[in-house]
Amino acid sequence: MGPEVGFSRENPKILNIERQKRSTRNSRPAEKRPRKKPTAMSTLSPNRECHRTFVGFGFGPIQAGLFLFEALRSGKFSRAVVAEVIPDVVTSVRGTGGRFEVNVATSDATEAYTLGPIEMENPRVPEDRKRLVAALREASEISTAVPSVSFYRSDPAEASVHQLLAESFSERKPGAGPVVVYAAENDRRAAEILEAAVLDAVPSPLRDQVKANVRFANTVVGKMSAVVEDTDDIGRAGLRTVTPDSGRAFLVETFNHILISSIDFPPDAGFQRGLDVFEEKCDLAPFETTKLFGHNAIHALAA
Numbered sequence: 001m002g003p004e005v006g007f008s009r010e011n012p013k014i015l016n017i018e019r020q021k022r023s024t025r026n027s028r029p030a031e032k033r034p035r036k037k038p039t040a041m042s043t044l045s046p047n048r049e050c051h052r053t054f055v056g057f058g059f060g061p062i063q064a065g066l067f068l069f070e071a072l073r074s075g076k077f078s079r080a081v082v083a084e085v086i087p088d089v090v091t092s093v094r095g096t097g098g099r100f101e102v103n104v105a106t107s108d109a110t111e112a113y114t115l116g117p118i119e120m121e122n123p124r125v126p127e128d129r130k131r132l133v134a135a136l137r138e139a140s141e142i143s144t145a146v147p148s149v150s151f152y153r154s155d156p157a158e159a160s161v162h163q164l165l166a167e168s169f170s171e172r173k174p175g176a177g178p179v180v181v182y183a184a185e186n187d188r189r190a191a192e193i194l195e196a197a198v199l200d201a202v203p204s205p206l207r208d209q210v211k212a213n214v215r216f217a218n219t220v221v222g223k224m225s226a227v228v229e230d231t232d233d234i235g236r237a238g239l240r241t242v243t244p245d246s247g248r249a250f251l252v253e254t255f256n257h258i259l260i261s262s263i264d265f266p267p268d269a270g271f272q273r274g275l276d277v278f279e280e281k282c283d284l285a286p287f288e289t290t291k292l293f294g295h296n297a298i299h300a301l302a303a
Contacts, residue, residue: 041101041112041113041114041240042111042112042113042114043113043114043115044069044072044073044113044114044115045072045115045116045117046072046077046078046079046080046117046118047075047076047077047078048078049078050075050076050077050078051078052076052077052078052079052140052141052274053077053078053079053080053081053135053138053139053140054067054068054071054077054079054080054081054139054140054141054142054143054274054275055080055081055082055083055132055135055136055139055141055142055143056068056080056081056082056083056142056143056144056145057082057083057142057143057144057145057146057161058082058083058084058144058145058146058147059082059084059086059089059093059120060145060225060227060250061102061225061226061227061250061251061252062145062184062221062223062225062252063082063143063145063184064100064102064115064242064250065102065104065223065225065250065251065252066145066184066221066223066225066252066256066258067143067145067182067184067275068080068082068115068118069102069104069113069115069252070256070275070277070278071141071274071275072115072116074274074275074276074277076274076276077141077274079119079135080116080118080119081118081119081120081121081131081132081135081139082118082119082120082121083121083122083123083132083161083164084120084121084122085122085123085124085159086122087122089120090120090121090122090128092242092243092245092246093116093118093120093242093243094120095243095245096116096243096244097116097117098116098117098118098119098120099114099115099116099117099118099243100114100115100116100118100242100243100250101113101114101115101240101241101242101243101249101250102115102240102242102250102252103237103239103240103249103250103251103252104252104253104254105224105251105252105253105254106253106254110237110238110239110251111254112239112240119131119135121135123158123159123164124156124159129158129159129164132164133164133167133168133171136164136165136168136169137168137171137172137173137176138176139168139179140177140178140179140180140271140274141179141180141181141182141273141274141275142165142179142180142181142182143181143182143183143184144161144181144182144183144184144185144190144194145184145185146161146185147185148185148186148187149183149185149187149189149190149193149194151185152193152194152197153197161194161197162194162197162198162200162201163201165181165194165198166198166199166200166201166202166210167201169198169202169206169210169213169214170202170203170206170210172210172213176213177213177269177270177271178213178214178215178265178269178271179213179214179215180214180215180216180217180263180271180273181194181214181215181216181217182217182219182260182275182278183216183217183218183219184219184221188218188284188285188288189218190218190219191216191217191218191261192216192218194216195216198210198214198216199211215263215264215265217260217261217263218260218261218284218288219258219259219260219261219278220258220259220260220284220287220288221258222255222257222258223252223253223255223256223258224252224253224255225250225251225252225253226250226251226252227248227249227250227251228248228249228250228251229247229248229249231247234249237251239251256277257279258277258278258279259278259279259280259281259284259287260278260279260280260281260284261280261281261284262280262281262282263280
């Protein structure tokens with residue numbers, strides 16, 4: 001991974017969704033209401049009265065506007081930690097005290113949210129890496145939203161997703177409880193690929209322990225999102241940038257009906273997901289196919 005490529009599923013050159021929406025609105029009958037400007041910002045913060053930690057890999061609109069958004073909105077996490085390898089992104093969020101902004105598009109308006117404080121760690125920096133591994137050791141839910149499954153194993157190895165997970169799971173104390181890893185990359189076997197990579201890096205005597213304590217879940221994320229970088233587009237749409245000194249804005253739709261594969265911990269494990277807004281399915285295949293040939297195909301055609 002080159003230094004300019006971050007742990008973000010989204011490509012900054014993604015098709016500008018807000019531009020598409022304006023174009024679509026312009027072609028609609030005149031009686032349709034124009035999109036409203038963003039409303040006053042709402043705030044989502046960790047619940048310090050809880051004792052659960054959420055960790056995310058990557059800091060694009062899916063991580064920020066879905067996983068972090070829903071984790072903080074649930075009120076069930078006391079900490080939210082993000083691994084990101086682009087130094088400027090880490091510095092920018094740290095400069096606001098760990099707070100950032102997301103724009104959420106509804107049917108007729110765009111709502112701005114301030115999220116945080118979160119903790120940003122760069123696994124390529126030794127001290128950051130130590131803090132990240134410590135957070136992973138105690139996390140109950142983890143999400144990966146990186147550009148592709150090929151990023152699970154990346155250079156340098158000590159900063160790769162699979163190595164960080166393997167190390168933290170191997171060091172996890174028995175009383176730390178079960179942990180779920182949501183794999184949000186655009187691959188139908190993302191969870192299986194990540195699990196194989198992680199177990200390969202776990203010392204063989206500890207693999208059964210890790211298998212018993214960790215579940216890797218596939219996801220069907222039918223949520224529109226974009227990184228908006230064009231200054232004129234940001235201004236015309238009235239979007240809030242991620243941080244005051246950022247040239248980017250995260251834009252996501254309000255839709256949050258996300259499907260995940262079944263989490264099969266035994267009943268005596270006592271595990272309950274904090275991200276309970278997601279819906280478990282025994283078989284994701286039909287939904288994945290629908291998203292691929294329906295949702296994604298329509299977006300490709302629109303492009």
